[in-house]
Amino acid sequence: MTSALLRAHPAAHPVRDRTEAQALPKGETRAATGAVLALEAVSLGFGGIKALTAVSLDVKAGEIRAVIGPNGAGKSSLINVISGLYQADAGEIRFGAQRFRAVPPQRLAVLGVARTFQNLALFPALTVAENILSGLVFQRRSGVLGHLLSLPAARREQARQNGQVRKVAERLHLTAALDRKVGTLPYGLQKRVELARALVAEPRLLLLDEPMAGMTATEKAEMAGFVRQARDASGLSVILIEHDIGVVMGLSDHIAVLDHGVKIADGTPDQVRRDPEVIRAYLGAEAA
Amino acid sequence: MDWFTFLFAVEVAIGGLLSGVMYALVAIGFVLIYKTSGVLNFAQGAMVLFAALTFVSLTEMGLPFAGALVLTLLAMTLLGITVERAVLRPLANRSPMTLFMATLGLSYILEGLAQLLWGTQVHRLDLGISNDPFEVAGIFISTFDLVAAAIAGAMVAVLTAFFRFTRTGLAFRAVADDQFAALAVGLRLDRIWIAVWTAAGVVALVAGLLWGARLGVQFSLSLVVLKALPVLVLGGFDSVLGAIVAGLLIGATEKLAEVYLGPFVGGGIEGWFAYAVALVVLLVRPSGLFGQKLVERF
Amino acid sequence: MSLVTEFSATPLPPRENRLLAALPLVVILAVAYLAVPLLANEYLIEAILLPFLALSLAGLGLNLLTGYAGQVSLGSAAFMAVGAFAAFNFDLRLGLPLPASMLLAAVAAAAIGLVFGLPSLRLRGFYLAVSTLAAQFFVQWALNKFGWFSNGSASGIIAAPAIGIAGLPLSGPVGRYLFALVTVTAITFLLHRIVNGPQGVNLIAVRDNETAARVIGVPVLRTKLFAFALSSAIIGIAGVIWAFAYLRTVEPAGFNLDRSFQILFIVIIGGLATIRGAFLGAGLIVVFPLVLSRLTGLFFDGVADPGTIELLERIALGTVIILFLIAEPSGLSAILSRLKRRLAAPRAG
Ligand SMILES: Nc1ncnc2c1ncn2[C@@H]1O[C@H](COP(=O)(O)OP(=O)(O)OP(=O)(O)O)[C@@H](O)[C@H]1O
Numbered sequence A: 001m002t003s004a005l006l007r008a009h010p011a012a013h014p015v016r017d018r019t020e021a022q023a024l025p026k027g028e029t030r031a032a033t034g035a036v037l038a039l040e041a042v043s044l045g046f047g048g049i050k051a052l053t054a055v056s057l058d059v060k061a062g063e064i065r066a067v068i069g070p071n072g073a074g075k076s077s078l079i080n081v082i083s084g085l086y087q088a089d090a091g092e093i094r095f096g097a098q099r100f101r102a103v104p105p106q107r108l109a110v111l112g113v114a115r116t117f118q119n120l121a122l123f124p125a126l127t128v129a130e131n132i133l134s135g136l137v138f139q140r141r142s143g144v145l146g147h148l149l150s151l152p153a154a155r156r157e158q159a160r161q162n163g164q165v166r167k168v169a170e171r172l173h174l175t176a177a178l179d180r181k182v183g184t185l186p187y188g189l190q191k192r193v194e195l196a197r198a199l200v201a202e203p204r205l206l207l208l209d210e211p212m213a214g215m216t217a218t219e220k221a222e223m224a225g226f227v228r229q230a231r232d233a234s235g236l237s238v239i240l241i242e243h244d245i246g247v248v249m250g251l252s253d254h255i256a257v258l259d260h261g262v263k264i265a266d267g268t269p270d271q272v273r274r275d276p277e278v279i280r281a282y283l284g285a286e287a288a
Numbered sequence B: 001m002d003w004f005t006f007l008f009a010v011e012v013a014i015g016g017l018l019s020g021v022m023y024a025l026v027a028i029g030f031v032l033i034y035k036t037s038g039v040l041n042f043a044q045g046a047m048v049l050f051a052a053l054t055f056v057s058l059t060e061m062g063l064p065f066a067g068a069l070v071l072t073l074l075a076m077t078l079l080g081i082t083v084e085r086a087v088l089r090p091l092a093n094r095s096p097m098t099l100f101m102a103t104l105g106l107s108y109i110l111e112g113l114a115q116l117l118w119g120t121q122v123h124r125l126d127l128g129i130s131n132d133p134f135e136v137a138g139i140f141i142s143t144f145d146l147v148a149a150a151i152a153g154a155m156v157a158v159l160t161a162f163f164r165f166t167r168t169g170l171a172f173r174a175v176a177d178d179q180f181a182a183l184a185v186g187l188r189l190d191r192i193w194i195a196v197w198t199a200a201g202v203v204a205l206v207a208g209l210l211w212g213a214r215l216g217v218q219f220s221l222s223l224v225v226l227k228a229l230p231v232l233v234l235g236g237f238d239s240v241l242g243a244i245v246a247g248l249l250i251g252a253t254e255k256l257a258e259v260y261l262g263p264f265v266g267g268g269i270e271g272w273f274a275y276a277v278a279l280v281v282l283l284v285r286p287s288g289l290f291g292q293k294l295v296e297r298f
Numbered sequence C: 001m002s003l004v005t006e007f008s009a010t011p012l013p014p015r016e017n018r019l020l021a022a023l024p025l026v027v028i029l030a031v032a033y034l035a036v037p038l039l040a041n042e043y044l045i046e047a048i049l050l051p052f053l054a055l056s057l058a059g060l061g062l063n064l065l066t067g068y069a070g071q072v073s074l075g076s077a078a079f080m081a082v083g084a085f086a087a088f089n090f091d092l093r094l095g096l097p098l099p100a101s102m103l104l105a106a107v108a109a110a111a112i113g114l115v116f117g118l119p120s121l122r123l124r125g126f127y128l129a130v131s132t133l134a135a136q137f138f139v140q141w142a143l144n145k146f147g148w149f150s151n152g153s154a155s156g157i158i159a160a161p162a163i164g165i166a167g168l169p170l171s172g173p174v175g176r177y178l179f180a181l182v183t184v185t186a187i188t189f190l191l192h193r194i195v196n197g198p199q200g201v202n203l204i205a206v207r208d209n210e211t212a213a214r215v216i217g218v219p220v221l222r223t224k225l226f227a228f229a230l231s232s233a234i235i236g237i238a239g240v241i242w243a244f245a246y247l248r249t250v251e252p253a254g255f256n257l258d259r260s261f262q263i264l265f266i267v268i269i270g271g272l273a274t275i276r277g278a279f280l281g282a283g284l285i286v287v288f289p290l291v292l293s294r295l296t297g298l299f300f301d302g303v304a305d306p307g308t309i310e311l312l313e314r315i316a317l318g319t320v321i322i323l324f325l326i327a328e329p330s331g332l333s334a335i336l337s338r339l340k341r342r343l344a345a346p347r348a349g
């Protein structure tokens, strides 16, 4: 395998063992071993606003973990803390054995973590292929000179990375659009390109901030299929923020619920569906 | 350090602070426009030149002080309207950098126009303020600088009162805080922009008269923009208070550096020293001393 | 804050026959290398082609930084000055051959560009743009203040030596033109390879969305510094051509803020983030004042003195900039693309 990041958790059988998760009392954190990501009592504030209050969370290999909650609950903040764009005021973030107070965002890719953004964060002037390729830049060994002189190593690397781009584009049905400028694509396709860019380096952990927002039902189903397929293929773990409860219930192994920055529930879809506090906080807010 | 060298240093610093007031005055013109429309108006210096040249030419044609003042104010209002119509409106919703480039073009137009209309020679401008220094406790202070600082101070006070207490001023602030919300409650953006540019024109006129009385009214007046820019970044683009504090800070350090550092490097460092000061501070505070921190959301 | 995203709406060219697409380039090169040296008169070379080549190169350099990497610089002329004075000193003090002094001058300009690019690691937008003025004023001051740079001549004026390569004298107009042309062609080719290669992806990624670039592992800081260094090196070489091939006598005051703005205008008028934009913009900027002074000569029938013409030129230039920003933010390059499509359309059926 080309990616050095795949070493960690070659889970041939994605974790489906719900009984184990059920056995855990709600909110308890597990030992770092076995967890791809573990948050330990992470808090984050903006001026007076508490965006996150002592949130603990761990994500096992091969798990799709949804994070839901009403608008402003702190879901995006959670992902931003994990990816180092925001720095937690307190708490700890662990990727496997590496622990951070503040994750260095420029090392995220090397740590095997990839993400998408709630509001598209593509490079509009680049083509779809180049956008996807940008997700492989951190693995590049050859420099400008190598490229200018067309050194064999540089050429091989370029060919290999282009191959990776084509492969992921094929999986996400983007082949036909590879040479188009991303800025000219419809919104739904752009969201898909962003997913492709996140997947191309075969990360261990994928953070998706509302990847299906603003999509039609068909597009959503398609997108959900891509996410599941990626997980099944490589055993990566996913944190998925999504407002569409139907999608969430169908796709995730576990669901964490945030409300006003506090994690009020964490469990299987069935558990969460029945949790009275979730019904009050989440559905109450939704109904209001 | 003996007593006299100390007095001398104080004198230099005071001289610097007073010229700093003048830097601040030009910088405030920038802040006005930046706060309400997010545009860094490079043409502010050209506006200073345009205003001063118009005023001085009118007096030379025999108009009394008040008459020339009124006509110049009228000209600056006209300029505000033209800029809104011809530049800001067609460029609405474009990136701040694009608008900045447009003001670069505007500064070329204004500089050319001002000199084409009123000629390129140096005009003497006498505001009737004494140029003799006076002495306080062994320190010489320039009367002119002091009066100029007082006028600048009064100008700031008037502006502050205007923003606090008048409807138009409040509208400015609303637009500065949130353009969309301001639009939503029915504020007319075009009128506000005209008003802001006119206000910046008035500030330019005051600055032009004070600078012009000191240096003569000529092309080099428009170069005060280069003095004001480091003040602006040091204070933060959107803070009047920042412009004042940074103006004083740069004025004083620049004069002190010129006197105490200059001889070691051959002098003439005032061209870049202010930038160096601003850069050092910016490395610690990337939005200046008082500028609003950029809040990025992802 | 991105200046370019809204500028670069140029649609993709159809993937036509590559040979056919390269035809205009072949024609241009043939004219430049064969027709001009044989046919052009001295005026055309001295007054138009030499400044055109030097400014095109400077435009290319700035376009790398501002167009591709999205970092606005207001101090380009400083790097032209560094290039010119560095090459002068390498020639004078080390007696190096011209290509070597030029290369070292590029390295010197890159090093200084790197230093003045450091604030870009921390500052953004207007804060960065203003801080690039520091380069402008500091370099001009240093060249004026320290006589060593100009070998002690009054007000820093330097006279470039007669140029020649490997014993071949190139000091005539055609020789200097060919020297400039070869240099510009080579650098254009290199730059084209760079911006269309992997490094180009990094540059545009940083420009279009710096945060996204950082979290996916694009080396943002390195990319910015690379852009500053390479851009300064190219602008430095433009300075060498300006001083050695075009004017041959230069002073620091010639590399003032107006020159920096001129280069910026070239890039805006020509089209940001395009290679040919630099050439189109430089062409317009060089020819524009000549045409203007002819026209005013016609209209005012000799009444207009040079000072007035200069003012008119200033006004016209400012107007052109604003008009381009309003009507064609993608510059002459986009106009050319449209023209080409219109011409190609009937043939395509
Ligand atoms: N950069 C920031 N500066 C200031 N406040 C912020 C910032 N980012 C988020 N917040 C605040 O933190 C709280 C949580 O916001 P967050 O974006 O995490 O919510 P969310 O759950 O993602 O909501 P949504 O479903 O609308 O995306 C909100 O009150 C928000 O206003």
Ligand SMILES: [Mg+2]
Residues within 6 Å of the ligand: A075, A076, A077, A118
């Ligand atoms: Mg969110």
